[in-house]
Amino acid sequence: MNDNFFAHETAIIDEGCTIGNGTKIWHFSHIMQDCVIGENCNIGQNVVVSPQVKLGNNVKIQNNVSVYTGVICEDDVFLGPSMVFTNVINPRSFVTRKSEYKKTIIRKGASIGANATIICGHEIGEYALIGAGSVITKDVKPYALMVGNPARQIGWVSEYGHTLQFNGNTATCPETGQSYKIENNTIRRIQ
Numbered sequence: 001m002n003d004n005f006f007a008h009e010t011a012i013i014d015e016g017c018t019i020g021n022g023t024k025i026w027h028f029s030h031i032m033q034d035c036v037i038g039e040n041c042n043i044g045q046n047v048v049v050s051p052q053v054k055l056g057n058n059v060k061i062q063n064n065v066s067v068y069t070g071v072i073c074e075d076d077v078f079l080g081p082s083m084v085f086t087n088v089i090n091p092r093s094f095v096t097r098k099s100e101y102k103k104t105i106i107r108k109g110a111s112i113g114a115n116a117t118i119i120c121g122h123e124i125g126e127y128a129l130i131g132a133g134s135v136i137t138k139d140v141k142p143y144a145l146m147v148g149n150p151a152r153q154i155g156w157v158s159e160y161g162h163t164l165q166f167n168g169n170t171a172t173c174p175e176t177g178q179s180y181k182i183e184n185n186t187i188r189r190i191q
Helices: none
Strands: 071-073 104-106 144-148 151-156 170-172 179-183 186-190
Touching: none
Parallel strands: 071 104
Antiparallel strands: 144 151, 170 179, 179 186
């Protein structure tokens, strides 16, 4: 572990963690053993990062989030306040199921809104946007806009999070001017 990150005096960091340069860990957060946290991450107040979790660079975790074993967040992921991950499909307090943890992958640039729930074993595609309070029960396509319980796709978003309005099979981000193409119900950015 290097010393080029900030941890509030109330934060607990267990041994065996790797924490990247410029990362900030705030009040009452607990980083558990063998976590890998990238550079320039911001881990808010009262966050738990469970053993062996992997966070990429520039991941933002808002207050009151538990990132459980089995979760992988790629670069530039945003986890909104009080959103929830699970890691076992059928939990019981009297049955130990640590060997049954499911992997959940949040791809580059995806954002998960406040109080959303991500059921384990799924992949959230790059730059997808999960609306506040949504419950994800299946894989999410890249650039998909998901809302509701269970969540359903209601559109597509740009890398900057703007709803894309397609004219034929192309759309343009109103903020950046980046163009996107839709083919076979899949979005890709046009270079």
